[in-house]
Amino acid sequence: AAGVIQSPRHLIKEKRETATLKCYPIPRHDTVYWYQQGPGQDPQFLISFYEKMQSDKGSIPDRFSAQQFSDYHSELNMSSLELGDSALYFCASSTAGTSNTEAFFGQGTRLTVV
Amino acid sequence: RKEVEQDPGPFNVPEGATVAFNCTYSNSASQSFFWYRQDCRKEPKLLMSVYSSGNEDGRFTAQLNRASQYISLLIRDSKLSDSATYLCVVARTGRRALTFGSGTRLQVQP
Numbered sequence: 001a002a003g004v005i006q007s008p009r010h011l012i013k014e015k016r017e018t019a020t021l022k023c024y025p026i027p028r029h030d031t032v033y034w035y036q037q038g039p040g041q042d043p044q045f046l047i048s049f050y051e052k053m054q055s056d057k058g059s060i061p062d063r064f065s066a067q068q069f070s071d072y073h074s075e076l077n078m079s080s081l082e083l084g085d086s087a088l089y090f091c092a093s094s095t096a097g098t099s100n101t102e103a104f105f106g107q108g109t110r111l112t113v114v
Numbered sequence: 115r116k117e118v119e120q121d122p123g124p125f126n127v128p129e130g131a132t133v134a135f136n137c138t139y140s141n142s143a144s145q146s147f148f149w150y151r152q153d154c155r156k157e158p159k160l161l162m163s164v165y166s167s168g169n170e171d172g173r174f175t176a177q178l179n180r181a182s183q184y185i186s187l188l189i190r191d192s193k194l195s196d197s198a199t200y201l202c203v204v205a206r207t208g209r210r211a212l213t214f215g216s217g218t219r220l221q222v223q224p
């Protein structure tokens with residue numbers, strides 16, 4: 001069965017550079033979530049989209065932005081990168097609709113800022 | 115105080131043991147509950163949803179107590195492959211956001 005696809009799997013950037021992470025949800029899933037997981041931390045919710053519209057916002061820095069496109073894939077854009085942005089970034093998708101159903105996670109993008 | 119709290123462990127148990135994890139949530143508007151497992155440096159994987167009536171999937175049993183706002187996960191006959199971090203996840207009514215607990219680490223030993 002198709003899963004959530006994230007790219008790239010690994011990314012190394014320098015401070016103050018920009019990065020774009022991509023997420024392709026499971027077909028027919030209408031909700032996409034982005035999470036950030038630092039070393040030894042639990043996943044922190046950044047932002048979600050439902051039917052291509054931003055749905056909820058968590059602890060996403062102003063330097064980050066995200067959108068969902070007409071084909072339902074989503075991109076997380078990160079600018080003015082800082083060392084503290086080094087983390088695993090997960091995308092998840094679900095058929096949340098009006099309630100929260102099970103979300104399935106991609107394998108993540110490991111971002112290292114040097 | 116975190117919205118979802120778990121005992122971080124680690125729980126070190128021998129193979130074949132029964133182990134139970136608890137999780138408490140603070141927001142009474144919480145609507146949906148899940149247990150995920152996460153292996154080191156991998157993505158969280160859904161283990162099971164948690165229903166009000168309690169539910170079982172093989173060696174795993176999940177229970178929800180809305181009055182006390184806690185969720186539990188029972189693992190029977192532990193296997194070495196059960197070693198992982200178990201994440202309690204809660205979703206609130208009207209929000210498309212899953213809130214994770216810090217996870218409970220389980221180490222099953224031979």
